[in-house]
Amino acid sequence: xxxxxxxxxxxxxxxxxxxxxxxxxxxxxxxxxxxxxxxxxxxxxxxxxxxxxxxxxxxxxxxxxxxxxxxxxxxxxxxxxxxxxxxxxxxxxxxxxxxxxxxxxxxxxxxxxxxxxxxxxxxxxxxxxxxxxxxxxxxxxxxxxxxxxxxxxxxxxxxxxxxxxxxxxxxxxxxxxxxxxxxxxxxxxxxxxxxxxxxxxxxxxxxxxxxxxxxxxxxxxxxxxxxxxxxxxxxxxxxxxxxxxxxxxxxxxxxxxxxxxxxxxxxxxxxxxxxxxxxxxxxxxxxxxxxxxxxxxxxxxxxxxxxxxxxxxxxxx
Amino acid sequence: xxxxxxxxxxxxxxxxxxxxxxxxxxxxxxxxxxxxxxxxxxxxxxxxxxxxxxxxxxxxxxxxxxxxxxxxxxxxxxxxxxxxxxxxxxxxxxxxxxxxxxxxxxxxxxxxxxxxxxxxxxxxxxxxxxxxxxxxxxxxxxxxxxxxxxxxxxxxxxxxxxxxxxxxxxxxxxxxxxxxxxxxxxxxxxxxxxxxxxxxxxxxxxxxxxxxxxxxxxxxxxxxxxxxxxxxxxxxxxxxxxxxxxxxxxxxxxxxxxxxxxxxxxxxxxxxxxxxxxxxxxxxxxxxxxxxxxxxxxxxxxxxxxxxxxxxxxxxxxxxxxxxxxxxxxxxxxxxxxxxxxxxxxxxxxxxxxxxxxxxxxxxxxxxxxxxxxxxxxxxxxxxxxxxxxxxxxxxxxxxxxxxxxxxxxxxxxxxxxxxxxxxxxxxxxxxxxxxxxxxxxxxxxxxxxxxxxxxxxxxxxxxxxxxxxxxxx
Numbered sequence: 126x127x128x129x130x131x132x133x134x135x136x137x138x139x140x141x142x143x144x145x146x147x148x149x150x151x152x153x154x155x156x157x158x159x160x161x162x163x164x165x166x167x168x169x170x171x172x173x174x175x176x177x178x179x180x181x182x183x184x185x186x187x188x189x190x191x192x193x194x195x196x197x198x199x200x201x202x203x204x205x206x207x208x209x210x211x212x213x214x215x216x217x218x219x220x221x222x223x224x225x226x227x228x229x230x231x232x233x234x235x236x237x238x239x240x241x242x243x244x245x246x247x248x249x250x251x252x253x254x255x256x257x258x259x260x261x262x263x264x265x266x267x268x269x270x271x272x273x274x275x276x277x278x279x280x281x282x283x284x285x286x287x288x289x290x291x292x293x294x295x296x297x298x299x300x301x302x303x304x305x306x307x308x309x310x311x312x313x314x315x316x317x318x319x320x321x322x323x324x325x326x327x328x329x330x331x332x333x334x335x336x337x338x339x340x341x342x343x344x345x346x347x348x349x350x351x352x353x354x355x356x357x358x359x360x361x362x363x364x365x366x367x368x369x370x371x372x373x374x375x376x377x378x379x380x381x382x383x384x385x386x387x388x389x390x391x392x393x394x395x396x397x398x399x400x401x402x403x404x405x406x407x408x409x410x411x412x413x414x415x416x417x418x419x420x421x422x423x424x425x426x427x428x429x430x431x432x433x434x435x436x437x438x439x440x441x442x
Numbered sequence: 443x444x445x446x447x448x449x450x451x452x453x454x455x456x457x458x459x460x461x462x463x464x465x466x467x468x469x470x471x472x473x474x475x476x477x478x479x480x481x482x483x484x485x486x487x488x489x490x491x492x493x494x495x496x497x498x499x500x501x502x503x504x505x506x507x508x509x510x511x512x513x514x515x516x517x518x519x520x521x522x523x524x525x526x527x528x529x530x531x532x533x534x535x536x537x538x539x540x541x542x543x544x545x546x547x548x549x550x551x552x553x554x555x556x557x558x559x560x561x562x563x564x565x566x567x568x569x570x571x572x573x574x575x576x577x578x579x580x581x582x583x584x585x586x587x588x589x590x591x592x593x594x595x596x597x598x599x600x601x602x603x604x605x606x607x608x609x610x611x612x613x614x615x616x617x618x619x620x621x622x623x624x625x626x627x628x629x630x631x632x633x634x635x636x637x638x639x640x641x642x643x644x645x646x647x648x649x650x651x652x653x654x655x656x657x658x659x660x661x662x663x664x665x666x667x668x669x670x671x672x673x674x675x676x677x678x679x680x681x682x683x684x685x686x687x688x689x690x691x692x693x694x695x696x697x698x699x700x701x702x703x704x705x706x707x708x709x710x711x712x713x714x715x716x717x718x719x720x721x722x723x724x725x726x727x728x729x730x731x732x733x734x735x736x737x738x739x740x741x742x743x744x745x746x747x748x749x750x751x752x753x754x755x756x757x758x759x760x761x762x763x764x765x766x767x768x769x770x771x772x773x774x775x776x777x778x779x780x781x782x783x784x785x786x787x788x789x790x791x792x793x794x795x796x797x798x799x800x801x802x803x804x805x806x807x808x809x810x811x812x813x814x815x816x817x818x819x820x821x822x823x824x825x826x827x828x829x830x831x832x833x834x835x836x837x838x839x840x841x842x843x844x845x846x847x848x849x850x851x852x853x854x855x856x857x858x859x860x861x862x863x864x865x866x867x868x869x870x871x872x873x874x875x876x877x878x879x880x881x882x883x884x885x886x887x888x889x890x891x892x893x894x895x896x897x898x899x900x901x902x903x904x905x906x907x908x909x910x911x912x913x914x915x916x
Contacts, residue, residue: 174588189843276841379830390623391830397587397838408790415789416835419816422628422691423850424594425586426859431843441811442847
């Protein structure tokens, strides 16, 4: 009895020490800031109407055409229906859409990364995207199970200079680390991606096995690597401060809103210019496609400062 | 009579679409098989909508649904006609609109000012309803964040729609409540119709029972009620179920090319049983004021009876007898606007070729994205969750700067509002809204006066008559 008791106590103490050790390690900041200009604000907003109205007409049009987004869409054979869905819906609005898969499969048309580990896949995909960017200056990476409205992403990024590092999405804090949730999609500027691809080579700062003693989720790993290069996560918001990137489905968000605020459920739910939703079925994505790009009430006009034309060879938008 | 002779007689007596149904059998078939096929295809007239819903929910058979009881007449009340005064005499007196009552059903919020500007983010300010009897009257048109609503405001004043929603005591909290919180806020007036009065919701008590066999009774009484109590406050009268979602602004777009003096009604058009077809009850249908007058008149003169429980068909047959035209509600690309199912089903579902829906639709069915107009007006079988979702999709979620593929033409007699001047000082979204509201109201007043001008209305009528004759030729 006594020996069992003491073994138990020893176990408890060891466990306690281990926990303490781990929490200390996590709180250790990677420090080492780059001397380049830093973005210390963590909320990033879409340009207000005032800012845009000051831009001359010809510049607005030029910008609409110039802002190019490269979409890296992550698939796997087991989510083939989502590959098909993304291909038939939102990816058509990317200036360049490239699908990346873990392994090849019949019918699935994507770059075969031949990689089972998701974090390694994301690293490979981002590296590939960087090297095949053409003249794209903005990058968006998400699983095919996320739905993105690229026009709204472009609106958010409109007045941001891609030669500055930007790492934007649904920013969440875990202890000291602020990171962008992968579920809601991750937007990176050219400069952020350039630095990221560079730090991927650094086995100390951004090892393939991960930064901590145990495996972190890939979005946290990504945030740590970027932190080493001095790039910080920022929460994408509309002018009212509503988050634009969502890691839930539209229905889930509306349900939450109805529970919290039954009188103004829709008004207090999601932004009118939301960028991403996650967790919707392929059929629901088709309905969302119709809802975003087609279904509207007649007579309500918006004098937007950008013009995006419908993509060629498509009829569900 | 030999079986062969029977078969021959059957084949000879059929007209399309019934004759198309039996074509697949070929001339040598046994008479009983023709009858079986016909009974199955034209099935129970009772539960049209319900059967369709069942088919959507179950695996679709390669053949037709099994034989069911055929259409039967109501034995009681045959020969009587409906007397509105009798039904409504004491029941639904107008209430005093005391401050307490207003507060209670505007659910806790302080009441209404016209064109209120709420906190940033709030759509169009407070909920601004006024109670009148059991009707909810919208004091000002709801605005969207950051929009130029001049055209929508003009249409709001030009095409006044009274929405009445068919509901029942058991569904007030389950279904009707969500209609009240979402799309019905865009009607000029809305009235909730139930078998029993409910002063809190509020609902009108029609003095009927509940259930499928009461639907036509409720419909008849509801229409009589709205004509009597609100005939002067609206030009068009929409009927919807408590599981129908309606985009009222798009309904205004379709109706703007017609006048309330035209005897016409619109909805999801079905073809069997009536020469010009009839409109599906669940997908919602809208009557012009003249059509409504004729409907009520039909009962007074006993031209229309109420012996069938099939609400939508009975209404269609009554209107046909009274010379009301079944209108074409499709958009300029011939895409449907009224839909008998949820968007997901129309956009992604495939109707099996032997599904009887194919035989019911007046216009050719289109599957996939072209099933539905961008300016869709209604969907049916919409549950509470989907109501809010559709409201968000329709009135909120959009793609910034997106130039829509479908550029809907302006309704007749409407001018495009001039572009916002570029050097206008705009520092806040609220400022833009206020300016637009003011401009919209100014323009709306001008248009109303112009509309009452005799010349303008006559011009419309002749134009519409040519449209009407075009319809007939089709």
